[in-house]
Amino acid sequence: MRLATRRRFTAAGILGGPLAWTLVFMFVPYAIMFTYSFYTRQFPTMVPDFQFGNYLALFADPQYYQVLLRTIKIAVLVTIAAVALAYPLAYFLVFKVASARLRTALYVAVIVPLWVSYLLRAYTWKTILGSEGVLNSFLVWTGILDQPTDLFLYNQFAMVLTLTYIFVPFCVMPIYASLEKIPASLKEASKDLGVGPFRTFLAVTLPLSVPGILAGATFTFSLTMGDFVAPFLVGGADGALIATVVQSQFGTALNWPLGSALSMVMLFIVLTIITLSDRLERAGRLDLG
């Protein structure tokens, strides 16, 4: 009895801090944000209320739902591009690099940029693509262009490029992990049965790496959804993403209720995607026990 009591105290001691932290700094703030999303704006502050006007505005006002659609479009494009670039790289590392030591070194080299300053990695694309930038001056210098063009920067292409660049390592990590886990015997069996390498890839390797692809895609999609740095640095006049709009509601526009409603919608989309990808992963997982 005393041992059980003591154990309970220990458990409470270990769990207490982290639990209190998540309650105070996550659940309570989300609850407040949820409450604010029903308030009415009264410039420059807001008054308590319970109305759905803020949510309705998001779907009735083209200013907002167009941004939301554009954000989803950009996020989808970035996700596809990042997975398409990450897959061959991960595949090459896992199956084509013979030396284990070299493979580790290359893998580490690929994923290290993931944690290196997000802002600076986005910023360098501004210096590369700008009209006084590296790419333009290179093209003029080599005589390919007569004069610098402003076609590269401040448009959706620049945004997709920059965000793809940022999220490729995010995709390499889980795809690499899922490819590593595929037992060699499965593919040997496929080979022994006379199936060609490409069909083996389609029938064995690709399906088994789906969990990795899903995990990478989830990360990329939801983090792209919430980004306001890339639109600010390389996006153009038509480059505002949903996060840009949220940011301005809490800044110059001073409309906290609307900003909170937008944030709740973003939170909802992200949670839906996480749940969906979890489900898909579980449904698609083959039991290799």
Add this chain to the structure above:
Amino acid sequence: MAVTTDIGVMASAATARRPWRGPRLSAGALGAAAACVAAFLYLPIVVLIVFSFNDNVVTTLPLKEFTWRWYESAFANEDLLRALWNSLYVAAAATLICVAFGVPAAIALDRIDFPGKTIFRRAVLLPLVLPGLITGISMLNLFRVLGLNLSLETVILGHGTALISVVVTQVFARLQRFNRRLEEASNDLGARPLQTFWYVTLPNIKTAIIGSALISFTLSFDEIPVTFFLTGRENTLPMYIYSTLRRGITPEINAIGTIIVVASLVVIFVSVLMLSDKGER
């Protein structure tokens, strides 16, 4: 989502022996594609570094003379230096929070059963996938209700909340691989629970803690989306850079950026090694 988060396992898996090399999809083409992606990943970093030494106000080719000028002007810029110190302070404090709350959270997830554990796990890990903007705004709302003024300390609380998940995932992964018999042996030999933790468990998860702390530090040092909403009058370095970018590009940013990127590369490299099997005893 579990597959994405355990850096240690993946770096270890990379070193595993692999006798069979997969289907022969034309290795040359694949190698070329892989090389292109690798170049794509590092080219911008090279551009940043090269132009920080280029004696030209704009980042254009061809290169001009080599210069230290941008580094000198960066280190003479008092706003920038102040922001740098602010960032170091914030990152150090946020890392302490991440370790102080992340390690117990990982231990709880590994070995305590309690009602609501699934929700707790999801909540703790959510910030890994959640855009920082949402953490920033929700906490801004909280501080408004509490009537707290925004300052570097509110930024620290925000970074702590956003980055605890980094420590939790790495320490949890290490605990899962840790041989529990060692603890049983220690208990059988008469060690008290705290002694067992201190002399058996802790040494085994030490490198995971340090490695994930280093990653948290780097991420906090570079953080924008949470900081943007929670900072008061004081600026952190990324916020300073962000606000100068409004006015246009200066090579000074390339210089300070080069220092940050090179320092981060080194720190992250060390932490990835610590999180891999080489970090285990």
